[in-house]
Amino acid sequence: MDLRKLKTLVDLVSESNISELEITEAEGKVRIVKTPPAPPQSAQVQYVGAPMSAPQLAPSGFGAEPAAPPAAAPNAKVIKSPMVGTFYRASSPGAQPFVQVGDSVKQGQPVCIVEAMKILNEIESDIDGVVKEILAENGQPVEYGQPLFVLE
Numbered sequence: 001m002d003l004r005k006l007k008t009l010v011d012l013v014s015e016s017n018i019s020e021l022e023i024t025e026a027e028g029k030v031r032i033v034k035t036p037p038a039p040p041q042s043a044q045v046q047y048v049g050a051p052m053s054a055p056q057l058a059p060s061g062f063g064a065e066p067a068a069p070p071a072a073a074p075n076a077k078v079i080k081s082p083m084v085g086t087f088y089r090a091s092s093p094g095a096q097p098f099v100q101v102g103d104s105v106k107q108g109q110p111v112c113i114v115e116a117m118k119i120l121n122e123i124e125s126d127i128d129g130v131v132k133e134i135l136a137e138n139g140q141p142v143e144y145g146q147p148l149f150v151l152e
Helices: 003-014
Strands: 018-025 028-034 043-048 057-059 077-080 085-088 110-116 119-124 129-134 147-151
Antiparallel strands (some): 077 147, 110 119
């Protein structure tokens, strides 16, 4: 990505209500994150060479505020949403949910879908454990970093 295009993207984030922007092109990924309460509209730029599955725009006012991390047992682990979108527990409206409370999950196992920009993104568990709580409601918007599942 050339410097002029990068500067334009930084300016776009700085002058808007967007708090985070990710763009993926053949040569890599650019992620621009506006830091909260800082001197007038500053932005950080992070360039990562690995491609992503799909680019997402994350407007700051989308949906409800992210839920606070659950006050669970010390050995509890949380699976968080990797993007802004709509949370679905199953692959289609009539299908069985990927996981239920009490189910064992392995690392890499799909646990839900987050739809972003008409793209269905299967979210996989990054840890092994047993589902103790499902924190998101089916069909409801979720924020980046919002806790979705509690595992033990």
